[in-house]
Amino acid sequence: MHGALALVDWLIIIGYVLLMTGIGIYLHKKVKGNMESYFLSDRGLPWWLLGTSIVATTYAADTPLAVSGLVLTKGFAGNWYWWSSALAGMLGVFFYSKLWRRSGIVTDTEFAELRYSGKSASVLRGFRAVYFSLIYNSIIIGWVNLAMAKIMGTVFGMDKLTATIICFVVTVVYTSASGLWGVVITDFIEFCTAMFTTILLSIIAVVKLGGMGNIMAKLTENFGAQRAMEMTQMVPTPDSTLMPFTAFLIYILLQWWTTGNTDGGSYFAQRMLAAKDERHARAGFLWANIAHYCLRSWPWLIIGLVAAVMFPELAKGGIDPSTGKAFDPETGYIRVMLAFSPVGLLGLMIAGFLAAYMSTINTQINWGASYMVNDLYRRFIAKNKSDKHYLNASMIATVLAALFGAIATFMMNSIVGAWQLITAFSAGVGVVYLLRWYWWRINAWSELSAMVSSITATALLYVFMPAVKFPYTLLYIVPFSLTTIVIVTILTPASKDEALVKFYKKVRPGGPGWARIRAMIPGTEGDKMDFSNFKGYLAAVGAVYCMLIGFGKLIMGPVWQGVVLIAAAAGLGVLIFQVFTDTDKNEVKPLE
Numbered sequence: 303m304h305g306a307l308a309l310v311d312w313l314i315i316i317g318y319v320l321l322m323t324g325i326g327i328y329l330h331k332k333v334k335g336n337m338e339s340y341f342l343s344d345r346g347l348p349w350w351l352l353g354t355s356i357v358a359t360t361y362a363a364d365t366p367l368a369v370s371g372l373v374l375t376k377g378f379a380g381n382w383y384w385w386s387s388a389l390a391g392m393l394g395v396f397f398y399s400k401l402w403r404r405s406g407i408v409t410d411t412e413f414a415e416l417r418y419s420g421k422s423a424s425v426l427r428g429f430r431a432v433y434f435s436l437i438y439n440s441i442i443i444g445w446v447n448l449a450m451a452k453i454m455g456t457v458f459g460m461d462k463l464t465a466t467i468i469c470f471v472v473t474v475v476y477t478s479a480s481g482l483w484g485v486v487i488t489d490f491i492e493f494c495t496a497m498f499t500t501i502l503l504s505i506i507a508v509v510k511l512g513g514m515g516n517i518m519a520k521l522t523e524n525f526g527a528q529r530a531m532e533m534t535q536m537v538p539t540p541d542s543t544l545m546p547f548t549a550f551l552i553y554i555l556l557q558w559w560t561t562g563n564t565d566g567g568s569y570f571a572q573r574m575l576a577a578k579d580e581r582h583a584r585a586g587f588l589w590a591n592i593a594h595y596c597l598r599s600w601p602w603l604i605i606g607l608v609a610a611v612m613f614p615e616l617a618k619g620g621i622d623p624s625t626g627k628a629f630d631p632e633t634g635y636i637r638v639m640l641a642f643s644p645v646g647l648l649g650l651m652i653a654g655f656l657a658a659y660m661s662t663i664n665t666q667i668n669w670g671a672s673y674m675v676n677d678l679y680r681r682f683i684a685k686n687k688s689d690k691h692y693l694n695a696s697m698i699a700t701v702l703a704a705l706f707g708a709i710a711t712f713m714m715n716s717i718v719g720a721w722q723l724i725t726a727f728s729a730g731v732g733v734v735y736l737l738r739w740y741w742w743r744i745n746a747w748s749e750l751s752a753m754v755s756s757i758t759a760t761a762l763l764y765v766f767m768p769a770v771k772f773p774y775t776l777l778y779i780v781p782f783s784l785t786t787i788v789i790v791t792i793l794t795p796a797s798k799d800e801a802l803v804k805f806y807k808k809v810r811p812g813g814p815g816w817a818r819i820r821a822m823i824p825g826t827e828g829d830k831m832d833f834s835n836f837k838g839y840l841a842a843v844g845a846v847y848c849m850l851i852g853f854g855k856l857i858m859g860p861v862w863q864g865v866v867l868i869a870a871a872a873g874l875g876v877l878i879f880q881v882f883t884d885t886d887k888n889e890v891k892p893l894e
Contacts, residue, residue: 307457307458307648307649308645308646308648308649310645310646310649311645311646311648311649311652312649313649314646314649314650314652314653315649315652315653315656318495318653318656318657319472319656322488322491322492322656322657322660323472325484325487325488325491341408341409341572341668341671341672341676341696342408342572342575342576343486343576345575345576345577345578346576346578347486347573347576347577347578347582347586348577348578348582348586349577349578349581349582349583349584349585349586349589350586350589351486351487351490351586352486352573352574352576352577352582352583352586352590353573353585353586353587353588353589353590353593354486354489354490354493354589354590354593355485355486355489355490355573355661355665356569356570356573356586356587356590356594357493357589357590357593357594357598358489358490358492358493358496358658358661358662358665359489359569359661359662359665359666360594360662361493361496361497361594361598361658361661361662362446362449362658362659362661362662362663363446363449363450363453363655363656363658363659363662364445364446364448364449364662364717365598365602365658366500366602366605366635366655366658367449367452367453367632367633367634367635367636367717368449368632368717368718368721369381369599369602369603369606370602370603370605370606370609370632370634370635370638371606371630371631371632371634371635371717371718372606372718373533373602373603373606373607373609373610374606374609374610374616374617374631374634375617375631376544376545377532377533377534377535377538377544377545378533378534378535378536378603378854379532379535379536379537379538379542379544379545379550380544380545381599381603382537382545382550382553382554383553383557383721383722383773384721385553385595385599385850386553386554386557386558387558387562388558388591388594388595388843388846388847389554389558389559389843390558390559390562390563390564390732391566391587391590391591391594391595392588392591392839392842392843392846393564393565393566393736393839394564394565394566394570394587394591395566395584395587395588395591395838395839395842396584396835396836396838396839396842396881397565397739397740397835397839398565398566398739399566399574399580399583399584399586399587400580400583400584400885401739401809401811402566402571402574402575402583403574403575403577403579403580403583404580404808404809404810405575405808405809406575406808407575408575408672408676409571409572409575409672409673409676409677410567410568410571410572410575411427411430411431411434411673411676411677412427412676412677414426414427414430414746414749415427416805416808416809417738417797417801417805418745418746418749418797418801419746419797419798419800419801419802420746420797420798422745422746422747422750422794423746423797423801424681425746425750426746426749426750427677427681428677428678428681428682429750429753430673430677430753431673431674431677431678431681432678433753434568434670434673435670435671435673435674435678435703436670436706438724438727439666439667439669439670439673439703439706439707440670440703440706440707440709440710441710441720441723441724442666442707442720442724443663443666443667443670443703443704443706443707443708443710443711444707444708444709444710444711444713444714444720445711445714445717445720445721446659446662446663446666446707447466447469447470447663447707447708447710447711448462448711448714448715448717448720449632449659449717450465450466450469450655450656450659451465451466451469451711452630452632452633452636453636453652453655454468454469456633456636456637456640457636457640457652462711462712463712466708466711466712467708469659469663469708470704470705470708472660474667474700474701474704484664485664485665485668486573486576488660488661488664489661489664489665491657492657492658492660492661493657493661495653495654495657496654496655496657496658496661497597497598497601498654499650499651499653499654499655499657500598500601500602500605500654501601502647503601503605503638503639503642503643503651504600504601504602504604504605504608506642506643507604507605507608507638507641507642508604508608510642511608511611511612514857514858514859517607517608517611518530518534520611521533521534521607521610521611524610524611524614525610525614525617529543529544532544532545533607533610534607534858536851536854537550538550548774549773549774552773552774552776552777553773556776556777556780557725557729557773557776558732559732559733559736560729560730560731560732560733560776560780560783560784561725561726561728561729561730561731561732561776561780562724562725562728562731562732563728563732563735564732564733564735564736565735565736565738565739566587567735568669569665569666569669570587570590572669572672573586573587573590574586574587581882584882584885585882588842588878591842591846592845592846592849595846595849595850596846596849596850596853599850599853600853600854600857602635603854604857605634605635605638606634606635608638609631609634609635609637609638610634612637612638612641613634613637615629616629616630616631616633616634616637617631632716632717632718639651663704663707666703666707667700667703667704667707668700668703670699670703670706670707671696671699671700671702671703672696674699674702674703675692675695675696675699679692679695679699680692680695722772722773723760725772725773725776726756726760726763726772726775726776726779727756727757727760728753728756729756729759729760729775729776729779729780729783730752730755730756730779730780730782730783730784730786730787731749731752731753731756731783733752733784733787734748734749734752734787735749737815739809739811740811740812740813740815740816741815741816742796742797742802742815742816742818742819743791743796743815744791745791745794745795745796745797746797747790747791747794748787748790748791748794751786751787751790751791752783752786752787755782755783755786755787756779756782756783759778759779759782759783760775760779763775763778763779799819799822802819803819803822803823806819806820806823807823807826810826834881834884834885835881835885837877837881838877838878838881838882838885841874841877841878841881842874842878844870844871844874845870845871845874845875845878846871848867848868848870848871848874849867849868849871851867852864852865852866852867852868852870852871853868855867856868
């Protein structure tokens with residue numbers, strides 16, 4: 303297949319890589335010689351830039367492959383694995399974005415010593431720094447590298463080692479030089495490039511196959527009426543065999559609030575901490591969620607259907623006679639791209655994949671480096687050094703983060719499998735992340751026990767109950783983790799009142815969970831936890847799902863249902879704007 307690349311394709315690919323690298327190196331001058339500039343862009347990001355950077359980071363080379371692969375194996379409904387996270391994303395918009403910005407920290411791991419007290423807070427900060435920078439982050443980088451290696455292997459005929467080395471070198475050069483400024487500026491360009499090429503490919507593929515009607519007819523011919531119907535269902539029925547209804551229930555009732563960064567932590571928090579102010583943090587995170595769930599989904603889903611029509615063997619399984627290995631459904635997107643991209647356009651399509659890859663990797667290695675330097679090296683190893691010293695350490699840490707991720711690439715074969723592993727590792731932790739902002743009694747041991755118990759439970763299931771597959775593993779991991787959290791929280795002392803008062807004065811969280819601490823500071827109050835926050839949250843969740851399903855109806859039919867759903871989303875958007883306006887009027891300030 304790599305023989306199909308013409309000179310113009312190569313020129314487009316090389317030119318794009320040089321452009322992104324040049325921009326990253328040029329933006330080195332915006333780094334002002336300190337870590338806040340390198341990791342937080344001097345806290346000057348506008349909402350549209352930070353929001354686009356977030357969604358560009360979640361749009362990696364792995365996501366088109368994994369999502370279109372899910373269509374082949376689980377149908378549209380298989381994507382509720384990540385669609386359900388909109389319920390948590392909107393919590394971040396209305397309840398946590400302003401608190402992150404108000405905290406004034408450099409990383410979300412530094413939060414440990416802002417919120418908690420004593421030795422336990424230091425232990426938690428150090429543990430998080432090591433775990434997230436060296437293990438968690440390496441797994442993410444590894445699966446993104448794996449996706450790009452699959453693409454380069456299919457298109458260029460490269461082996462995994464060669465592909466990984468090339469990706470490592472290209473991304474490290476401009477990310478290590480420019481810090482977060484280089485990340486967010488190139489993210490914006492890369493997101494636009496990746497979205498344009500994906501939408502273009504989906505349109506070309508549908509037109510070439512004679513429209514959606516012909517695609518649906520061919521889908522039925524390939525798989526039968528029952529499976530064709532299940533592949534295009536947005537919500538599975540109780541008798542679905544392709545996407546079990548019980549798995550769908552786990553996604554929407556359990557997974558989203560118990561796993562992952564439910565309060566908008568990790569690199570989401572990094573962007574909000576880098577925002578100009580609370581309003582930009584909130585609006586940026588809202589835009590990121592809308593773009594993540596509503597704008598990106600359908601081009602990938604349609605390409606997944608096209609792959610099912612053109613390459614049904616990817617969905618049916620079996621052994622590929624040309625390689626002697628099992629058919630890989632995650633290569634469906636690449637096959638469609640190669641089938642419908644003429645000379646010139648193929649180079650642009652590959653550049654789009656490079657854009658998606660680079661927009662994620664640059665964030666991950668910058669974010670991982672921030673933990674290594676701010677929360678491990680500066681905090682525990684080399685204290686009170688100069689800004690220049692820590693800046694140089696940050697650049698070195700960026701290279702190390704990329705290197706660890708490259709090594710992890712060779713331990714993986716499935717992108718979705720790596721996604722599910724990360725979800726299992728964080729099962730139960732999400733509850734602590736939600737509560738630590740709004741209940742004073744949560745302590746550092748609560749958070750540490752949540753992380754350790756979920757990792758332990760995942761490992762035990764893998765060894766002793768390998769027949770239990772994701773997402774049913776969550777039915778074991780989450781109760782075990784939650785039970786451990788409750789016991790540990792009860793048996794360990796709360797953070798000292800002095801630390802809790804200091805945290806409250808700085809962050810000003812609202813709600814009854816801080817009533818005891820608020821009583822120690824007469825005449826003060828936190829954010830108003832009235833119905834407005836919940837009204838905005840429900841409206842935003844409703845708007846996202848109306849748009850997601852509405853766009854699908856406009857494409858797949860009936861069109862009138864799509865029009866109604868999009869109109870409903872617009873109406874909910876007016877309500878969201880009103881909530882934002884009311885929140886700005888009631889904004890509270892930190893107490894110095």
